[in-house]
Amino acid sequence: MTREALKTLFYPFETDALDAPGVDSRVLFFGSEPGFRLPEGFSAELHCVQGFRPHLRALQSAGRNVMPRAEGTDYDMALVLAGRHRGQNELWIAEALERVAPGGTVLVAGGKDDGIASLRKRIGSLVPLIDALPKYHGVAFWLCRPEGDEAAAGLRAENPPVIVEGRFHTGPGMFSFEKADAGSQLLLDHLPEKISGHVADFCAGWGYLAAHIADLTPPLASLDLYEADFEAQEAARTNVPQASSVFWQDLLAEPVERRYDWIVMNPPFHQGRAAEPDIGQRLIEIAAKALKPGGRLVMVANRQLPYEPVLSSAFGSSQEIARDNRFKVFLARR
Structure with missing residues (x-):
């Protein structure tokens, strides 16, 4: 419309x-x-x-x-x-x-x-x-x-460019450009320690999660970032110099060609004002297909969004590993 x-x-x-x-x-x-x-x-x-x-x-x-x-x-x-x-x-x-x-x-x-x-x-x-x-x-x-x-x-x-936490370059128009959003912070606080191998960050934004993953779990075999917003992915190229590749990509419409051991994800849940949980549900299914057998997804979501059924359907096992008053974190294994 x-x-x-x-x-x-x-x-x-x-x-x-x-x-x-x-x-x-x-x-x-x-x-x-x-x-x-x-x-x-x-x-x-x-x-x-x-x-x-x-x-x-x-x-x-x-x-x-x-x-x-x-x-x-x-x-x-x-x-x-x-x-x-x-x-x-x-x-x-x-x-x-x-x-x-x-x-x-x-x-x-x-x-x-x-x-x-x-x-x-x-x-x-x-x-x-x-x-x-x-x-x-x-x-x-x-x-x-x-x-x-x-x-x-x-x-x-x-409206000058912004530097978050003294290292991340962002700017007006990007999602949560003045500070890392609370969902990403909760996910970062509960990342499994064993992340390794070939890793992707779906909906990477300006690179907050990916940069910390590169910092916390070296050495990765590869680290790829996927983001639909052009300016955010350009910022991510600067903010995550360890990235193997940064893809400006519509994950809902353009296929993921590579396969991963781990995918981290903070998916959007709306494009307009109303919540659209089907966006996150479709991204969960896409992540499952982009993982190798035995590969794992760790993701954060708003507490009210009904992602549990699609996680159970798309993955061999899944569990909630953390939550606060706004968000929940899932770990799923293909």
Whole structure:
């Protein structure tokens, strides 16, 4: 189902509040998600920016020109589909201001529940806004790139890269970018001491678990990381120099070619606001297939998620080895 904010983003063109960019125009689209329909008359060359691999693959399948990071300058217009991460929204707008030509239009839209009102106020304090339109439980607003770079520089200064625990490089938009999440910490505290051989970290994020596994249990035969978010896996390459390979991969759709003795996993349980336990259930099944006979999975999950049946079905044996008031840790053997 198309996110409402996508419809909000294109609404100014449908109402003629903004002229749809013509065939000779180049438009950069930050945070693009699959399922959008271009308004009538929108015939510009569209360059989508999307680092979440499932969305990128869906956009590619729809015939869109898509890349994980923006490239090029002097675009006639930039679109920004704002999400729930304030820092990432502001960095996208900063980059949009840098990459459109002077006088080019930057159009931003987001949902009311995702903080679009505060984002509009923040950007309006830096750059004069031309107009705004509410629609579909969201707001679209737009501005022209000013001559100077002060606005973009200010947004970047407010959202610098982050260093966690003095060693992990992260940034706005990554999951739990300011500190290691509590689930990963619980899993780390209860890792079996005998992890060895060929090891993989599924849903590795920016590399917190993998780095500690490399520290705690040397020497491993190999250590591979799998992550769907482009920026997070790029950070993991820096944060886990011991990694044998780092794969930017949609584990739910792209096959795992290697086989492992151990897999560690802190799987996501939602992509939108609602819990989607089937994501973790499918990842458990994929992990079982990626393990060698006798291989083991150790994973953490929210306490309320019903993973026990699929663990029993996919593995020869499984047990809960730890829990707290929010999470539980499982150990399973194929």
